[in-house]
Amino acid sequence: xxxxHTRQATQxxxxxxxxxxxxxxxxxxxxxxxxxxSLQGTAPAWWSSxxxxxxxxxxxxxxxxxxxxxxxxxxAEQGWARHAAGLVRSGPWTERDSHGTTLHLEATALxxxxxxxxxxxxxxxxxEQARATLQRAREQALRHAQxxxxxxxxxxxxxxxxxxxxxxxxxxLGVLQGLGLATILxxxxxxxxxxxxxxxxxxxxxxxxxxxxxxxxxSCSKTDRDAIWTRLRNPAEQHDPLTLHLETDNPRWLDVxxxxxxxxxxxxxxxxxDTTEIHDLRRxxxxxxRFHDLVGSSPSMMQVYQLCESCKKKRSHDWARPNQGK
Amino acid sequence: MHKKICMLGGFAxxxxxxxxxxxxxxxSEEYHTSIGVTVEKKILSVAGENVTLMLWDxxxxxxxxxxxxxxxxxxxxxxxxxxxTRKETLATALGxxxxxxxxxxxxxxxxxxxKSDVRDVWEIDDAALSALRQQGWTIxxxxxxxxxxxxSLFSTLAHRLLNQAM
Numbered sequence: 148x149x150x151x152h153t154r155q156a157t158q159x160x161x162x163x164x165x166x167x168x169x170x171x172x173x174x175x176x177x178x179x180x181x182x183x184x185s186l187q188g189t190a191p192a193w194w195s196s197x198x199x200x201x202x203x204x205x206x207x208x209x210x211x212x213x214x215x216x217x218x219x220x221x222x223a224e225q226g227w228a229r230h231a232a233g234l235v236r237s238g239p240w241t242e243r244d245s246h247g248t249t250l251h252l253e254a255t256a257l258x259x260x261x262x263x264x265x266x267x268x269x270x271x272x273x274x275e276q277a278r279a280t281l282q283r284a285r286e287q288a289l290r291h292a293q294x295x296x297x298x299x300x301x302x303x304x305x306x307x308x309x310x311x312x313x314x315x316x317x318x319x320l321g322v323l324q325g326l327g328l329a330t331i332l333x334x335x336x337x338x339x340x341x342x343x344x345x346x347x348x349x350x351x352x353x354x355x356x357x358x359x360x361x362x363x364x365x366s367c368s369k370t371d372r373d374a375i376w377t378r379l380r381n382p383a384e385q386h387d388p389l390t391l392h393l394e395t396d397n398p399r400w401l402d403v404x405x406x407x408x409x410x411x412x413x414x415x416x417x418x419x420x421d422t423t424e425i426h427d428l429r430r431x432x433x434x435x436x437r438f439h440d441l442v443g444s445s446p447s448m449m450q451v452y453q454l455c456e457s458c459k460k461k462r463s464h465d466w467a468r469p470n471q472g473k
Numbered sequence: 474m475h476k477k478i479c480m481l482g483g484f485a486x487x488x489x490x491x492x493x494x495x496x497x498x499x500x501s502e503e504y505h506t507s508i509g510v511t512v513e514k515k516i517l518s519v520a521g522e523n524v525t526l527m528l529w530d531x532x533x534x535x536x537x538x539x540x541x542x543x544x545x546x547x548x549x550x551x552x553x554x555x556x557x558t559r560k561e562t563l564a565t566a567l568g569x570x571x572x573x574x575x576x577x578x579x580x581x582x583x584x585x586x587x588k589s590d591v592r593d594v595w596e597i598d599d600a601a602l603s604a605l606r607q608q609g610w611t612i613x614x615x616x617x618x619x620x621x622x623x624x625s626l627f628s629t630l631a632h633r634l635l636n637q638a639m
Contacts, residue, residue, distance in 0.1 A: 281538075
C-alpha cells in the first residue's frame with residue numbers, strides 16, 4: 148500500500164517537472180533567506196542561455212546575471228517575509244543571451260508550505276500577441292494624432308484664407324458700390340449670385356433676390372429676355388449693349404452688357420446702364436423734327452403728339468388708323 | 474561604480490533608439506513598441522574613473538501601460554525623453570518627473586527633446602522649455618537617428634552622478 152503511494156507521489160513529481168518544462172518555467176527555491184536559489188526539477192531549455200548550466204539541485208544566484216531580477220528580488224522579499232498566499236509578479240522584462248537572441252521573461256515570487264519559491268517563465272505566444280496588439284494600438288494612435296494635426300493645420304490655413312478672401316470681397320464690394328455700377332452676377336443656371344445696390348435700385352427690387360433666376364427678376368418683354376439669353380449663352384461674341392425696356396411702375400430704358408466671368412467660365416456679369424433720360428431726350432428731338440413744321444408746337448399740340456407716340460408703341464400695327472382717320 | 478539610470482517618456486518618443494544609439498551606435502527607422510523593461514549596460518570613463526551605466530529602458534507611459542514605481546527604485550538618475558514633433562509628450566515627461574521626484578526625491582536627471590533631424594516639423598519650441606531651464610533643468614536637443622547630442626546627454630548625466638557621489 149505504502150509502495151503504491153510512493154509510486155504515485157513519484158509519478159506526480161515527474162508530471163509536475165514535465166509540466167513546468169512544457170511551460171518553459173524554471174522553479175527555484177530560496178536558500179536560507181539569501182539571494183541564492185536551488186533549481187527544482189528540470190531547467191527549461193532556455194535557462195542555460197541566460198543563467199548558465201545549472202544541474203539540479205545545484206544552487207544559482209540569478210540576480211548576479213540579471214540586474215532586473217536582482218531588483219525584483221528586493222520586491223519579492225517583502226512578499227516572502229509576509230508569508231502571504233498571494234503572488235508577487237515582476238512584470239515582463241527582456242534579456243539577451245550570448246548569441247544576441249532576446250528572451251522575454253517574467254518572474255513570480257510565492258510561498259508554498261513555507262517554502263519561498265521563485266518562478267521564472269519565458270513569455271510565449273500570449274505575450275507576443277499582446278505586444279502586437281499594443282503595437283497596433285500605438286501606431287493607430289500615432290496615425291490618428293498625425294491626421295488630427297494635419298486637419299487642424301488645414302482648417303487653420305483655410306480659415307485664414309477664407310478670412311482674407313472675405314476681406315478682399317468686402318473691399319471689392321465697397322469699391323463696386325462706390326462706383327455706382329448696376330451689376331448682377333449669375334451662375335451657370337442663370338441664378339443671381341450677386342446684385343449690387345445700384346442694380347437693385349435700378350430694377351425696382353425692394354428685397355434680396357439672390358438665388359432667383361434673373362429672368363424672374365427682370366420685368367421685360369419676351370423679346371428682350373430672349374435677346375439677353377442669347378447674350379448669356381455667347382457673351383464673347385457680341386460687344387454692343389442690348390437695349391431693353393423695363394416694364395415696371397417706373398418704366399425705364401436700360402442698356403445691358405453681358406460679359407463672361409474672368410475666372411469662372413460658366414458665370415456671367417450683367418452690367419446695366421440707365422438710358423431712360425437719353426431715350427426721352429431723343430424722343431423729344433424726334434417729335435420736334437417730325438411735327439413742328441406741319442401743325443405747330445404749342446403745348447396742347449405737343450401733348451397730342453406724345454399721346455400718338457405712346458399709342459404707336461403699344462399698338463404699332465394699328466398706328467396708321469388713328470392718324471389717317473383724324 | 475554602477476549607476477542605474479531610467480529612460481522615461483511617452484510611447485514612441487525614442488527611448489529605446491537613444492539607448493541603442495548610445496550602446497551599439499545603431500539606429501532603426503522601424504518603430505517597435507516596448508513592453509516591459511530592457512536593461513542595457515555601458516561603461517563610461519568619467520574624470521578618469523570607469524562608471525558602469527545600467528540603462529533601464531522602460532516601456533512608454535500611456536493609457537495602455539503605466540510606469541510601475543518599483544522599476545524606478547534604486548535609480549541614481551533618469552533621462553526624460555520628449556518627441557519634438559509631438560508637444561503632448563512634453564506634458565507626459567513633466568508628469569513622470571513629478572512622479573519620480575515624489576518617489577525618489579531630487580536626483581540628477583536630464584531632458585532630451587528627440588528627433589532634431591526633423592526639426593522643421595517640431596511642435597515644441599524653445600519658449601516652451603525656457604521656464605524649465607529657469608528651474609535649472611538640463612535640456613538637450615538631439616536625435617537618435619543622427620546621433621546628435623546622444624553622447625553628451627549620457628556623459629553629462631554621468632558626470633553629475635559622479636559629482637554627487639563624491
